[in-house]
Amino acid sequence: MAITGGLEPQIGQALAAATAALAKASDADALRRIANEHSGKQSSLVAIKASLGAMTDVEARKVAGRAVNEALQALDTLVAGRLVELERAAAGQAAANEAMDLTEHLVRRSRGHAHIVTQAWERLEDVFVGMGFKVAEGPEVETDFNNFTALNMPPNHPARSNFDTLFVKFGVPGSTLLRTHTSPVQIRVMQEWDLPIYAVMPGRVFRRDTPDATHMPVFHQIEGLVVDKGITFAHLAGTIEAFTKAFFGSDFTSRLRPSYFPFTEPSAEFDVRSANGKWVELGGCGMVHPNVLQAGGIDPEVYTGFAFGFGIDRMAKERHEVADLRDMYANDLRFMRQF
């Protein structure tokens, strides 16, 4: 003790005084001012440090020097720590002063709602695009030729009466109509696109039907067409199966059963069902009739193809459990905002 020349109590006192003063600082500025008073040029600790040079006892000077430095360092640490505390407190206070009730500012208006038919339409397109199909389109006002004659239904063909056709007053009477199915796009694609063809054709179609819970005069279909060398009935069944799993889920399966359409032969209806479910009829399909390939400018002796089609509205109706198709077309925002 004697070696330090009695400076120890002085250093201790200075440190204690500084500590006490710092604790009283109420903000960062005050803290810095107080810190300067106790560790700056005018401070007692620095004065002690300056007085050390006069000490003759080398060992004692060393010890005293270390003690002063330690005190100054302790003071720095204390200041830094206290500074963080004060800044936090200040920020906390600032935050408290500008409190917001976020529920007060919650705006309920958001993005609009796409029509559920559009949603189904795009989901279907996406599945087929993933299977390597392109998407084709055609006009809704069509020629009688593309809608019927080219599809193996020449004038007076009995199957024409299956379609309750709406005719448009345009050109030669009976020559222009609202397409009754998306199949005329097949003819356009065959005539205009390069082979091979892997295409789906979604679109709006029209029938002279009184609206009820399951029928609308204006509705939507999607149709697929594949024309390539070596396409067989097995490819049709395989493609329907792949689509069924991709769209409905891997536990779904499909089956084809014979049916009749003038534009395909052999023709089939296709049904789907879930693992434990019942068969549900989905749409029609078949191998493209040689007459239709010919109407599309394709040699049926070289190429074969298949086509399939089904309703889009029903997909939306069943997905969302809509009881009445007319609800989907009432344009009632209370209905639309659910989806």
Place this chain on the structure above:
Amino acid sequence: MRIVRSWLEEFADLRRFSDDDLAAAITSLGLSVEATEMVGTPVDGVVVARVLRTERHADAAKVHRVWVDAGDGVERHVWCGAFNMHAGDLVPLATLGTKMPDGRDILKRGILGIDSEGMLCSGAELGVASDASGILILPANAKLGRNVFEALGMQRDIVFDLDVTRNRPDGTGHLGVARDVAAHFGVKFAPPKGDGAKPGGARKVPVKIVDERACARFNVTVMSGIVVGDSPDYLARRIIAAGMRPINNVVDASNLVMLETNQPNHAYDATKVASGFRIRLAKAGERLVTLDGVDRALDTADLLICDGNDRAIGMAGVMGGQDTEISSASTEIALETAWFAPDGIRLTSQRLALRTEASARFERGVDPHGVAHSVARFAAILRESCPKLVVHAGASDPKTKYLPKPATISLRVAQVNRVLGTALNVRQVSALLTRIGFECAPKKIAVKKRLLVADGAGLSVKVPSWRPDCTDEIDLVEEVARHVGYDLLGKQVSQSTQPGGLSLLQQRRRALRDVVLSFGASEAMPNPFLAPGDHERAGVGVGGRVLTLENPLVAEESVLRHSLRPGMLRAVSFNVAHRAAHILLFELGHVYPARDGVDTNAPRDLPDEHEQLCIMMVGADAATAINWWSEITAVFGVGAQVDQARVPAGYHATRSATLARGKQVVGYVGELDRLVLAAHGIEDRVACLEVNASVLLGETPKVPVAKPVSRFPSSDFDLAFAAPTRVTAGALQRALRQAIGALGEEVSLFDVFRKATGDDSRSLAFAVRLRASDRTLTETEVASTRAACIAAGVKLGCTLRS
């Protein structure tokens, strides 16, 4: 078509197959089984009753009062909603306490304070027939008070209800279905034999086919020794199960033959048609009272059956007339079995909206060579109730050159395999077809080189006369596929050799819808059919031409839209009426404008159909609408001149603009005209944007080329001008841009300030940012640019605000 299981079993041994197996097999053959019904399950408490009298009640329009006698000496009163019974008819009475097959309990229930002591039943209600339109009339020999099911001798049976497609005439007869099913299961098919009895002496009724195309065969066979009465019970049951009504043994035999062979026929009282038959088209103005009692006006395309004196006695193939019906006293009949052209029958039946069991079959095409068999079957069936039946020889049977001949088709086995993906050989294909009546003979067929499979094996296939639908090679391929079984043809995923994807236009359409959805707009799909005047009410195309429908369902939906605006206004108006909040809707759909200068002789010509986008928001002003457009142009990289001088029809006179590119109109933007809105019951403002989406989506945007970003600092200043109202902000902004030239990085309007309404000027404040790519701009450069800006503003008539 109702197919009765026990009836099928008469022709094919199907005993070991369950009902479900049979239904599945029939469906897998293309004769879709829509329902499987169990018939003939007795219902306790339903007894035979005689109708004593009926009476209308003044206050009950839809029901009448019926008094019945159920054989127990008690007169019962019931209310009944069907009117097809007459005094003396025998009907099924569900007595009080009966539990009906559908679960209903028959309780004492009153109408107008008068109790009903039971219920009269239709065939459908009892599950014995499909007819639900009237009360089931029971055979006259049924014993009063007996359970109806016992009285009918009903036995449990299964009925398959088939949805038969147009290409399967054989599917509308039990024989055809049995043949197909027997082939499917590989069991023996045994068609029934006709009447083997020796015919009586020759009796000829003269027949003259006048229209040889519409009627190509008309057989009239005379039969005598007939006693009109009831059919044997088992035959009556069959008729009921098949969905028809037993009448008497002659009419029943006629129906049974049709339900079995698919060949309709008609039995006339021979004494009433002794003058013979003439088959001709109707004359203009001619009329006929058909069996259903309806007096029908005929068309010159309708085929008639007339007597020898040219008096119409029936609509060929559709429905007979009243006068020549057999009566209970008839002892001789003339049986007509004919072949009529399917198209003619179809058109007549469509025109009269009269689809009968006969017309449905003639439309599909009956067997032109099945007449003899059909006549023989009629005799065999009738003989069961008329043992003294005589079939007279010398039947008239004229045929014309238009009677179809069975086709013979060359079938390449390679073609079968190419379409079906099978590896069948000639023998297998031949076996599959032979089982269903196609006669196959081996034939080498020269294979065209371009055909992918180079095997000459083939068959010469004679199509059976009952399958007139088979005319081409591909029809035979389908027959092979059906009998191999679609399930066994395999499933193989075709590998597209191309990348799938949406076209650029389709991608842009999705992006456009996405942007509009992000505005908060929801997608409407209004009816594209409008009423006359809807366009005008919406302020579009006043006085212009529109496309209309030839055959609209209703006049209110007879006009094709050439603008989305009328439909959208209706949708908006609907939501306004329902007091919806935030009404913000859009539609992206096709419009069909009429076109001037159309060459009406070009059959392939079509209207200028294109896509439009229409957005409407209630309670928003023109600023909202122009911001939609601004956002769309930013996303799509396409623009148009916002021309406020051209006020679009139906828009607000001072808050709207035409979006134009030179002469081409791309769309309209702004607020809708108050009067247009008022006409739709909308009081609030409506912001509206209409764009020709085909133009917007059809453009291919340029791919931006990267420019290096300047490393030098920008120089910024703001300028506020007092601008007179006549100077648009757009014009001032363009002038500033021009004055700044190449150094300008951004000139943007950031504040608009009006002192007061009615003031002729407002303050427009612009922020200007200058930057050079190669240097820091000097103060002098900035100052001179600023001065140029001010000068440009002043030149337009604006003054700089300090």
